[in-house]
Amino acid sequence: MAKRSVDFFFDVISPYSYFGFEGITRHRHLWSTPVRLRPFYFAGVIKQSKNESPPLAIPIKEKYMYKDLVLNAQYWGVSFRIPKDYKKMMFTSSSIEAQRLLIAAQLRDEKLMENIARGLWQRLYGYNKEIFSRHDMESVLRDRHVKDANELIESSQSDEVKKILRENTDEALQTGCFGAPWTTVKDASGKTTHAIFGGDRLPQIADLLGEKFHGNLLDQAKSQWSL
Numbered sequence: 001m002a003k004r005s006v007d008f009f010f011d012v013i014s015p016y017s018y019f020g021f022e023g024i025t026r027h028r029h030l031w032s033t034p035v036r037l038r039p040f041y042f043a044g045v046i047k048q049s050k051n052e053s054p055p056l057a058i059p060i061k062e063k064y065m066y067k068d069l070v071l072n073a074q075y076w077g078v079s080f081r082i083p084k085d086y087k088k089m090m091f092t093s094s095s096i097e098a099q100r101l102l103i104a105a106q107l108r109d110e111k112l113m114e115n116i117a118r119g120l121w122q123r124l125y126g127y128n129k130e131i132f133s134r135h136d137m138e139s140v141l142r143d144r145h146v147k148d149a150n151e152l153i154e155s156s157q158s159d160e161v162k163k164i165l166r167e168n169t170d171e172a173l174q175t176g177c178f179g180a181p182w183t184t185v186k187d188a189s190g191k192t193t194h195a196i197f198g199g200d201r202l203p204q205i206a207d208l209l210g211e212k213f214h215g216n217l218l219d220q221a222k223s224q225w226s227l
């Protein structure tokens with residue numbers, strides 16, 4: 001019988017996407033609802049949705065966000081530090097190549113994509129190293145023991161990959177997206193019934209699906225990957 005499904009849109013430049021990704025990937029083994037992970041382009045979302053007041057653009061929200069990020073990282077058990085010159089980095093660096101790499105990896109193998117996404121987040125927010133150049137990506141792929149890394153990076157420049165990234169971003173925007181992460185809930189016919197902002201809405205998403213929210217599932221995470 002067809003059932004509801006969930007699409008989780010994320011970008012590795014977004015720290016809240018990191019927490020949301022951990023939450024949803026730790027839960028999906030316990031849910032019967034299918035979960036699709038959809039890399040999208042955060043800067044494209046901010047621009048297209050005309051979102052002029054993300055937290056980093058408003059000093060009082062920026063100050064709060066730094067504390068909130070640490071609180072969330074502690075909850076999900078991921079190592080996390082705010083990169084130096086964070087605001088400048090966020091406004092001047094592009095995650096487009098990293099996101100294309102994830103799409104290319106996903107075309108090869110879903111698990112590979114997840115492995116690389118975690119590697120990119122850990123590099124950026126665990127070690128505060130950049131993830132924007134080819135050299136940065138090669139380093140992540142080496143650390144993650146990815147086979148045929150150069151071919152993967154080459155394939156991330158294909159028209160097919162660029163098209164999928166655009167389609168993912170457009171699909172999120174069509175459901176009202178203005179930030180990351182973004183989750184859509186679809187009914188059995190594939191129609192979007194809910195579109196939800198934030199990695200902190202997993203309890204509500206679980207409830208909509210008739211599934212259970214199990215907290216941070218730290219033990220599960222530790223057995224899946226080394227923290």
Ligand SMILES: N[C@@H](CCC(=O)N[C@@H](CS)C(=O)NCC(=O)O)C(=O)O
Nearest residue numbers: 014015016054055179180198199200
């Ligand atoms: N409360 C949300 C905050 C998510 C959030 O602030 N995401 C940033 C990107 S890392 C964003 O898209 N901000 C846009 C906005 O707040 O308008 C959560 O815990 O996930």
